Amino acid sequence: MKRRPPCANFAVHLALSLCCAYGALAATAGTRIDSDRDGLSDEFERTLLEQFRPTIMISPSDCALRPSSFRAGSSHPEVLSADGTIYGQVFPVSNNHIEIHYYTLWDRDCGRVAHPLDVEHLAALISNETEGGSKAIYWYAGAHEKTVCDISSGAHSAAVGAERHGPKVWSSSGKHALYLTQAMCKSGCGADSCDGNVELEHTGPVVNLGELNAPVNGSVWISSSSWVLSDRMVTDFSVDVVARLEATPTDTVVTLRGRSALRGTIQVSDGVWHGAATGAQNTETSLDAANDQTSRGLGKATRLTRRSLIRAWKAVFRSKEASKHLKQ
Ligand SMILES: [Ca+2]
Ligand SMILES: [Ca+2]
Numbered sequence: 001m002k003r004r005p006p007c008a009n010f011a012v013h014l015a016l017s018l019c020c021a022y023g024a025l026a027a028t029a030g031t032r033i034d035s036d037r038d039g040l041s042d043e044f045e046r047t048l049l050e051q052f053r054p055t056i057m058i059s060p061s062d063c064a065l066r067p068s069s070f071r072a073g074s075s076h077p078e079v080l081s082a083d084g085t086i087y088g089q090v091f092p093v094s095n096n097h098i099e100i101h102y103y104t105l106w107d108r109d110c111g112r113v114a115h116p117l118d119v120e121h122l123a124a125l126i127s128n129e130t131e132g133g134s135k136a137i138y139w140y141a142g143a144h145e146k147t148v149c150d151i152s153s154g155a156h157s158a159a160v161g162a163e164r165h166g167p168k169v170w171s172s173s174g175k176h177a178l179y180l181t182q183a184m185c186k187s188g189c190g191a192d193s194c195d196g197n198v199e200l201e202h203t204g205p206v207v208n209l210g211e212l213n214a215p216v217n218g219s220v221w222i223s224s225s226s227w228v229l230s231d232r233m234v235t236d237f238s239v240d241v242v243a244r245l246e247a248t249p250t251d252t253v254v255t256l257r258g259r260s261a262l263r264g265t266i267q268v269s270d271g272v273w274h275g276a277a278t279g280a281q282n283t284e285t286s287l288d289a290a291n292d293q294t295s296r297g298l299g300k301a302t303r304l305t306r307r308s309l310i311r312a313w314k315a316v317f318r319s320k321e322a323s324k325h326l327k328q
Contacts, residue, residue: 036210059173072218
């Protein structure tokens with residue numbers, strides 16, 4: 001059974017404990033329909049999904065053509081069409097902060113270890129207390145998440161030019177890993193290419209998935225064990241991720257997980273890559289080890305104690321409720 005990241009549980013508890021304290025958000029969101037019961041109105045979620053919608057660069061020769069749409073109401077993911085549909089999710093993480101996820105759902109992955117169905121996502125942490133409306137603080141892009149080739153990245157929104165709108169992201173051909181810069185696409189385990197990518201045409205609005213316990217728009221397939229979508233529907237901005245991003249220069253995109261040395265080793269051998277990836281995929285032990293190595297390499301961020309991690313997190317969120325929860 002896959003385990004949620006520690007801070008995912010924290011975020012869920014935080015969201016629940018704060019659900020009655022969203023005065024500011026409720027005022028912004030209005031009192032209209034809230035289909036997924038997270039305190040944000042459907043209309044407010046729709047507005048944010050469109051405001052921060054990313055420009056997605058895909059390969060014109062991708063085996064799966066474009067991200068797919070899936071049959072509404074089906075408990076298992078059933079591909080309707082590779083029509084370029086983008087799915088989304090919006091949920092509160094504190095009084096004035098909201099997380100937005102964008103999902104590209106593909107009917108297959110045709111990399112070196114091909115498999116049916118493929119889930120990739122991009123996330124933003126949004127502040128709702130700035131003048132001029134909602135503003136992105138950080139962006140996160142998932143790439144080979146929870147494998148030895150994990151090269152998921154993050155950045156201050158300014159680093160990717162996406163404070164009031166979405167960034168441009170690159171989707172690798174066949175694997176669909178997402179990168180905040182085109183150059184990073186070559187830094188994974190060697191199989192990724194974003195050469196010649198073209199902009200994915202908008203074929204409709206972002207389709208809101210709702211929440212895990214309250215799917216909307218017929219997305220009851222989000223909890224299917226056929227794919228890892230439910231694992232991706234929790235926060236990407238844990239205490240340690242926020243601390244690392246805070247310690248990162250505002251013009252830099254940083255790799256948040258994985259070991260560059262290991263990725264480099266795998267890069268030179270398909271055989272090694274195949275064995276290592278198979279053995280280590282979704283293995284918490286290897287992921288934790290990779291995180292430890294990454295942490296040591298991050299210098300300033302890695303020398304932070306838990307107390308300073310919490311301090312950094314609080315500096316971003318400035319939430320009395322959050323700090324109370326963290327002390328538990
Ligand atoms: Ca809602
Ligand atoms: Ca929602």
